[in-house]
Amino acid sequence: MKIKKQWSEFKHCLTRNQHDDKVAFVKSFLKNPKTMGAIYPSSKRLAKIMASYAVFSQNQLIVELGAGTGVITQAMLSRGIPAERIIAIESSPDLVEHFRMHFPKIKVIAGDASHLAELLKNEIRPIGTIISALPLRSLSKEVTERILSAIPAVLTPHGRYIQFTYDLRNNARFYPQQYQLAYKKLVWVNIPPAKVEVYTILPQE
Numbered sequence: 001m002k003i004k005k006q007w008s009e010f011k012h013c014l015t016r017n018q019h020d021d022k023v024a025f026v027k028s029f030l031k032n033p034k035t036m037g038a039i040y041p042s043s044k045r046l047a048k049i050m051a052s053y054a055v056f057s058q059n060q061l062i063v064e065l066g067a068g069t070g071v072i073t074q075a076m077l078s079r080g081i082p083a084e085r086i087i088a089i090e091s092s093p094d095l096v097e098h099f100r101m102h103f104p105k106i107k108v109i110a111g112d113a114s115h116l117a118e119l120l121k122n123e124i125r126p127i128g129t130i131i132s133a134l135p136l137r138s139l140s141k142e143v144t145e146r147i148l149s150a151i152p153a154v155l156t157p158h159g160r161y162i163q164f165t166y167d168l169r170n171n172a173r174f175y176p177q178q179y180q181l182a183y184k185k186l187v188w189v190n191i192p193p194a195k196v197e198v199y200t201i202l203p204q205e
């Protein structure tokens, strides 16, 4: 009987937390649709696939861009990646507050990813992976270009950049030449369906 009660309390708490996430996300979307880029958080399936590509060896850090309510962060933790290896960057002050409440052990930096080098200037550990849910196709061209040129400058040579997009077409020219596509995977269980792309960043010639 006691176990049944505890289970029901646990389920209630779980549903409430997921509901909280969705409410926070939709509120932010209504405030700023272009920087959110989606009306709904990523599905657990999409988050799990994104997280499966993150490299966590040799004391390297993983930097998450556009962490939002933390669905991808949670997938990385569930994969066994320690919280101290993750740094989240998020530009929406409301979502930063939401994220801090739900992930107190993860360092979250409130700021714009186009100032990546500045935001990470105090970090001395090597950054092996950047995992991003930034809506690059709906941000301005100028901001997207700044972000894409900032990424190679902070990643270790041959570091990994993981990004999803709702643009399912093959658009090789979207990224600068330094970005070499290593893997891609379509994820249908998401609203809308998405494509995960994993790039190796080649050293500048």
Ligand SMILES: C[S@@+](CC[C@H](N)C(=O)[O-])C[C@H]1O[C@@H](n2cnc3c(N)ncnc32)[C@H](O)[C@@H]1O
Pocket: 035, 036, 037, 038, 040, 041, 042, 065, 066, 067, 068, 069, 070, 071, 072, 089, 090, 091, 092, 095, 111, 112, 113, 114, 133, 134, 135, 139, 143
């Ligand atoms: C599509 S949502 C993804 C949120 C969450 N990671 C997920 O997968 O559900 C994009 C997130 O990127 C954030 N964002 C947009 N532009 C940004 C920028 N220039 N710098 C940092 N975060 C940004 C938004 O506030 C939003 O939380």
